[in-house]
Amino acid sequence: MDKQGFGGPSEDGERTAWYERQIDWDAVGDRQESADYEEDIDWDAVEEKVDEIINEYDGDSGALIEVLHEVQELVGYLPQRVQVRVADRLGLSVSEVYSVVTFYSLFSLKPKGENHITVCKGTACYVRGAAQLIEELENQLGISVGDTTSDGKFSLEVVRCLGACGLGPVAMVNNEDVFARITVDQVSDMLQQYED
Ligand code: FES
Numbered sequence: 001m002d003k004q005g006f007g008g009p010s011e012d013g014e015r016t017a018w019y020e021r022q023i024d025w026d027a028v029g030d031r032q033e034s035a036d037y038e039e040d041i042d043w044d045a046v047e048e049k050v051d052e053i054i055n056e057y058d059g060d061s062g063a064l065i066e067v068l069h070e071v072q073e074l075v076g077y078l079p080q081r082v083q084v085r086v087a088d089r090l091g092l093s094v095s096e097v098y099s100v101v102t103f104y105s106l107f108s109l110k111p112k113g114e115n116h117i118t119v120c121k122g123t124a125c126y127v128r129g130a131a132q133l134i135e136e137l138e139n140q141l142g143i144s145v146g147d148t149t150s151d152g153k154f155s156l157e158v159v160r161c162l163g164a165c166g167l168g169p170v171a172m173v174n175n176e177d178v179f180a181r182i183t184v185d186q187v188s189d190m191l192q193q194y195e196d
Contacts, residue, residue, distance in 0.1 A: 041075075047085050049074055054089045061090040064100055068107060077108040105146070105158070113148045113155035115194040118172045122161035125168035129183070133169050134158060136184045140191060154194070 053070045057063035067086060072078050078101050087097045101107045117137065121130045134156075138144055141154050148155040162170050167180035171190070179190055 041079075043081065046075060046082065050082060050085050051089060054086070059090060061092050064090060064092065064097065065104070068097075068101060072107060077111045079109070108146065110146075110148045110155070111152075114153050115173055116155045116157065116175070118157045118159055118162065118175070120160070120162040120164075120168065120170045121158045122165065122168075124161075124165035125170055128168045128181075130169040132184050133171065133182060133187070136187045137171075137191075140187055154191070 050071055053067055053074070057067055064086070067090065068078060071082055071086065075082060083097045083101060084094055086092075087094045090097075101109065119125075119130060119134050119137065121134065134145060137156055141149055141156060143149055143154070143156060145156050145158050162172055162178075164170050164178065164180065167178075169182060171179040171182050173179070173190075173194065179186070182190065
């Protein structure tokens with residue numbers, strides 16, 4: 001019960017959903033704090049568009065995934081204040097929206113990097129070393145899967161299949177450059193090509 005649903009009473013005596021205890025509430029609640037890449041965003045315009053999208057679904061909370069998908073297409077990712085707006089307008093808690101955003105890998109909390117690296121972790125690639133490849137990329141970039149480097153140069157994503165199973169392990173950069181049968185030793189050279 002504890003893992004799937006609800007934990008014990010919190011300090012103020014209320015029971016807390018398991019997923020709510022995974023959230024950095026200070027970060028979610030602070031709408032003033034924003035990353036450098038958010039400074040140029042016209043938030044009023046974004047929120048106006050978000051409202052338009054939600055209106056298309058008549059504010060139906062059951063359309064949360066569709067709404068998030070469209071909003072991500074609009075903004076490029078799902079920043080905190082957009083999640084708060086979506087929650088407000090759909091009559092959901094921020095934690096409900098946040099748990100969906102973090103559950104589905106197609107949603108991103110950060111914008112993609114200038115160079116977006118996609119690595120396949122499907123079975124054919126996995127048995128040929130995809131896990132080690134991903135680990136090496138994480139180490140060299142200093143980020144985890146789903147993250148973007150602080151200079152915005154690279155972001156890293158893992159997918160189930162890139163449709164080139166015979167060439168595994170496979171990585172793709174910017175949805176066009178394919179690196180077939182790439183080994184851990186070749187990671188550095190691969191990244192170097194996008195450094196300048
Ligand atoms: S399993 Fe990796 S490309 Fe299909």
